Amino acid sequence: MKLIGENLNIMSKKYGAALKARDAQPLQELALEQAKAGMDWIDLNIGPAGKTGEELMTWLVPKIEEVVDIPLALDTSNVKAIAAGLKACKKNRPLINSIMVRPERMDALLPLAKEHDAEFVGLLWGPEGMPRDENERGALCAELVYRATDEFGISAERIYIDPIQTPVNVQQIQIMSVLEFMKMFADIAPGCRSTIGLSNVSNGPPDHLRPILNQVMVIILKRHGLYSAIVDCYDTRLHAIARGELPQIEALVHKVEDGEQIDMKALSDEERKYVKTAKVILGQTLYSDSWLEV
Amino acid sequence: MTFQPSKQVYSGKIREVTLGAGSKAVTIGGKTVYSFHSFEGAMPNPPRIAMEVWDKDPSSEWPEAAKAPFSDVLGDPAAWARKCVGEYGAEILVIQTKSADPNGDNRPAGEVADVVKKIVDAVDVPVIVWGVANHDKDVEVMRLVTEKCSGRRIGVSPVEEGDYKQIGAACLGYKQVVFASSPIDVNLAKQLNILLGNLGVSTDDLIIDPTTGGLGYGLEYTHSVMERIEQAALTQEDDKLQQPIIANVANETWKCKEANLSDADAPELGDAAKRAVLMEAITAVDLLVAGADLVVMRHPEAVNLVRSYISKMM
Secondary structure (H helix, E strand, C coil): CEEEECCCECCCHHHHHHHHHCCHHHHHHHHHHHHHCCCCEEEEECCCCHHHHHHHHHHHHHHHHHHCCCCEEEECCCHHHHHHHHHHCCCCCCEEEEEECCHHHHHHHHHHHHHHCCEEEEECCECCECCCCHHHHHHHHHHHHHHHHHHCCCCHHHEEEECCCCCCCCCHHHHHHHHHHHHHHHHHCCCCEECCEHHHHHCCCCHHHHHHHHHHHHHHHHHCCCCEEEECCCCHHHHHHHCCCCHHHHHHHHHHHCCCCCCHHHCCHHHHHHHHHHHHHCCCCCCCCCCCCC | CCCCCCCCCCCCCCCEEEECCHHHCEEEECCCCCCCCCCCCCCCCCCEEEEEEECCCCCCCCCHHHHHHHCCCCCCHHHHHHHHHHCCCCCEEEEECHHHCCCCCCCCHHHHHHHHHHHHHHCCCCEEEECCCCHHHHHHHHHHHHHHCCCCCCEEEEECCCCHHHHHHHHHHCCCEEEEECCCCHHHHHHHHHHHHHHCCCHHHEEEECCCCCCCCCHHHHHHHHHHHHHHHHHCCCHHHCCCEEECHHHHHHCCHHHHCCCCCCHHHCCHHHHHHHHHHHHHHHHHHHCCCEEEECCHHHHHHHHHHHHHHC
16 A cells, blocks of 8 residues: 655644744655655645745745655645646656545646646545535545546546545544445546545544554555555554555454454454454444543 | 344343432333334333422523413422422422522522522432533532432432543442433543543443433434434443433423514414423423433423323333
8 A cells, every 4th residue: 555644734833833934954854754654655735825835835845855756745725836836846746635526626626637747636525515425425536537537638547536534533434434435436436546534533532542543444444445545654553554564453453344253352452452443443332532441 | 925024133231220219219221122112122111201490590581381380489499399299290300500500690509509408308209410511610519419418319410521520529429320411422422431430430320411402403413322322332232331311301492492482472483382392392202212211301291291102102
């Protein structure tokens, strides 16, 4: 599975301040760390960035390309900033993150993707907001892929569909809908790839418990064919799982998903945590902040 | 081929919790099936209705329809309590400590507790004391109330994440029953039960208050959350949610706009008294179907409607 490092983000205290101050050093250090962690893209999340977005992206892209040779994901809702970033990327093919399935977003951004032969994340967020189930996800996906490929002649392999990760503590049922969508994905959008904002699964639960939720979620999504994920570049265990280096843990989570009987007493403490976490993500146990203790 | 009705598979049981002491004590919970699904298993205790008494005269806040049945006792909470039990057959009472509200009368905790004690002493049925959902004030009041009512096994509500340590400890100390209250969210309901368990509150002394939305004001959210709690408890063996549930219907129904519009205000909505009574009754029935084991109600006619519904369903 390919990984997109999410940490360069305007919401981060450290990197947000560096972006505002145009202080390249911490941002370049982070880029080097992401390279060391083996990220396949570095996400540049500058937020909506208002009037300064264009200038900020024009400044940021070369600063990052100066220190690493990794493709960049241009993460902003600001169309001008995306256009500026696409122009500024010299080393690798950029990834637009993202294009929603809303007419005004597609009209503005699909031509840019075509013009620069860029890749893009197609976020399944429609005119009425988040899809309610897998069928609405399917309909949005089909609409976006049709417009990109048939209307603009963009090739399917440039498209990364994001079915939207929701937090386990408020919208567990939507996780099941994403998994159902993934079963249909190859038929709905042949040749397209997929990605997801993985860390949102643990948005809300206590900070120190976020990694295990992210790790189990990636195991489940990986089994459903997810091609890539936007992840925390510091969670090395997550990266190892995504690269298939912890097959026993994956097998254990698959057993939970398949409803197999699991002898909890025969497991190590750590294995039990993975089983309990898989159960809350899959809705077999109701989530609570103390899910690992009960 | 003969028709085969689908059958729900159950694997859990709601625990029984007893409120009150002596011959009038009432036990709720105990079911092994969804409410009223007696064709699938056991529902040993019928759902119960608790009638509401305020610790202050509510005349300025209540519509005529609500005041009429209690017009002779609204200024005397103990007499009001006796009337609910003697005349309207209440098996359980809820005392609303409205006078304690820091945004209202802000009566000192000591005085509030004294009035509560008088009401509790005036009746022999179980009593639940309901706070104002202000953590600091509720802690102050409930510390005194739990002590003064020692031996009566009263219920204390709401016990929330922000005050469960203090109020939970007071209930533990004086052997009262905790009503764990969370804001219409099944995950938070579970978490609070876990925290109360860690504090030492026994599952024999724990009832869930998932927070009630009245008809037209979020009833469907409460309904779904109650259903989800019941599903987890009865079909997913969720040990932490196998507790009886209360729905605070009276307060939520009677404060909404449509229950307070007079005939002159809204002739298109029909008879004001009948409308409000039916709103209260339908909210209660809806939540009983969703899984409530105990509903708090105000109007005797609405109480009678719901009582008759329960007896027909059992």
